[in-house]
Amino acid sequence: MIVVYHKNNKVVHIECQGNNISFENTSISKILFQLAEKHQEKWIIWCHVNEKENLNFDRFDIIFYHQKIMTSYNVLQNTFLPEAIGYVEETPFIKINKEVKYPTWQMSSIAGGIHASVLFALKDEVFPDNNFDYFLNSFAKLAMPKGLFCYSDPELLKKNSQTEQKIKKNDYTLFRFVKQHYKSSWVFLLFLDLFLYEKKVLVLPMLFSLFFSKRELKNDSLVKIQAQSVKKVIHTKTIDVLIPTIGRKQFLYDTLKDLSKQTLIPENVIIVEQNPEIASVSELNYIQNEYWPFKIKHIFTHQPGACNARNLALAEVKSEWIFMADDDIRLDADFLERSFSFIEKQGAEQVTFGCYAPDYAEKSKIKEILQWSGFGSGCSIVKSVNVKSIIYNTGFEFGYGEDSDFGMQLRNSGFDILFSPVPEIIHLKAPMGGFRTKPVLAWHKDIIQPKPSPTIMLYKMLNLSKEQVNGYKTVLFFKYYKFQGIKNPINYYKNFRKQWGKSVFWANQLNKK
Template identity: 40%
Template structure:
């Protein structure tokens, strides 16, 4: 590993002494294209950082903890903004006390982006650009700093990494929520062009592989009134080249007198253990939590009851887990005639409980939140629990599961909530408000509120803006009120 030390962004030692740190990094990477590089401030003891990064994979870009600028939350609605400073957290946001990056990645970037004279801007720009291209970006809870971009650079950042309209939205948010009008920063940003980079997947493929071994996994499947579809799923598992240890099926039927539809579970033989739990309560969160409590394997595959998949699916999964060193892998979940063309592996802003595999270390800390039962956001919340526990979610687009979206069964009946009969219905739904209040920053919540306000203004009949504003405020307050009462037993 090559060390580059700098003070006030100027290299303090070695052959690049006196050169600006970004220019030095570009030169160093060109001269040492196969080396990892660590950039550290001269007055920083990087021992804790080096210990935390361990032996990272080639596609990693890791820095110390930094808060960036709260204003970014107004315009980015992703899990990468509310960052935990207690664990290794997946995010494109970067600090400058210390960061690790591989020379091959730097060379890809330097060929497309000129060396910046502002290190904080450069590391965050690079993080924002390369994360969606397959580079795994993290912050570590060490060497913590609060080095924020000024508004001049914030507006420039938004202009160069988002659509132009978001600079207008940011200005609007600053005016409404902070009573500020940084017009000069806004106007200056308009002269910059949007940035983009291309990263060759081939340079990211030289990963550190874990030792190959048998994939020990259980499968959990909640099901409701889909016996034929579930049967096909189980038969697909029978054909797997890597068989599960157990398949846990939680069958739901709200009728207290109902009997199981899954008689074939006992009537037929299976090459794996089947655990069948029949309950008279509906709800995917509860069903999955019950199923998770019955698992014992190191890995758990979360699955839906209307999936179809090839016989080498789990062999592909085992290979991907070794390559990415991930403990949470999301598979491509494609519907009929849908095509996923992406190649490689990516950090994923989502989580899907219909086609994901998760390690026991995560499941010992995370459960589906019953406050979101029968509503929306349980998968997004589970994903945030994973990230806040110090793990990442990786997307494998080339490993594909076909989701049939069965026209029968499942959770199709509309659940009647206590707020359903109110004169002014809560907006957004209390479950969405609960999830956003729990998992986003105040700036993100305010940005979402303004987006929702504008979106629904043009979709409803109340065209008097003042009347609509009063109505929306009441609907928003109602949502906050009901969200604070979740979960509600009805």
């Protein structure tokens, strides 16, 4: 392990196993690349000299458990990039929960680390900026979508620093970063949002950014680095399968048959069957009439709704792992076995797997293993202990957003979610069952219909920053214009404001519920 101590964007000294390493008088980022070239098998740690005695070396084996991890922690009150970056990016990686290990590309120069092999692999593709914080944020932003796992982790330091310094906001840096890491159109949307919501007219920073070109990485830059986790996440290798179902008797049967043919058989399959007709009884006669190599826990309820059904199923889990499945999927016989191989190799505790319709275009599928910004309630495996205190928010019932909200609850509890393209799940997207009825929601009779859907608004209000919500509002305003009937821009603006207000109102009502 090599530790680089720095101050004021200059290296102060470098240590390796108690010995000092000589270095050139150049930028910190250049020195990191030089170290990586000479010591490709080592971890490279950076630390501000003020936090030297605070580095938590005892936890490093747990923090850096495979080579494709980049982690830092910012003890200061704000991030290097201003909160206004939320106008540009709507992912969960913007609003960081600093109390737990949290996935984000927003890195800090205060303390952090990366494996030399990753730096070496990207030395010709990432520019070594003189500003170390800019370099770290740029590096992570570029590499995270290519398979580098990036985190904010408070365990890097033994205790919270007493530093009360604030990072000075720099509008020029913000616009430059947006120009170099997003589509050029976001520069102008950022300018507009800052004017609309903060009354700022930042013409010069916007024009300044246009002189910078976009940064990109090659798709295969990190592929050659094989991640092999040293963290043990599998103990009993037992798994329960959760399946909510309504009116899909044959499709569910086929899914159960696929589960029965697995090379690693589940311990329990928990089926929550819903039928809102009061006099109805279960139609799943094959549960009792056929032999199954696993136990089936069958719950029948007249209360429809996927959130309620999944909560009922979660309460019945007994195994170490949970496969959260849909009732209309098809699986290869080695799906669970291959899934556990992936989990063991990556040290993962939550994984959403590639799940596509049979006719989905191959070229459109995600090929990389990466940190996922969402969560799939019908195609994910999670560790049971991590969801003990998490439930599906029934405010999202019959709407959209419950999957994403469940994922955010996981992240805010300190548990990351990975995406794996294989093993793949086939999602048949079966038609609605015969007694599926479209619910009449409270706002359906309103003269002014909410826009966006109140459940979408609820997700954003609960999980995103105010800048992210406002940025979404601006984008929705422009995108929605061509799909609605009011073509007078002024009248459209007035109506949109009313629709947005209605959505906020109903989202608040759902939140109270």
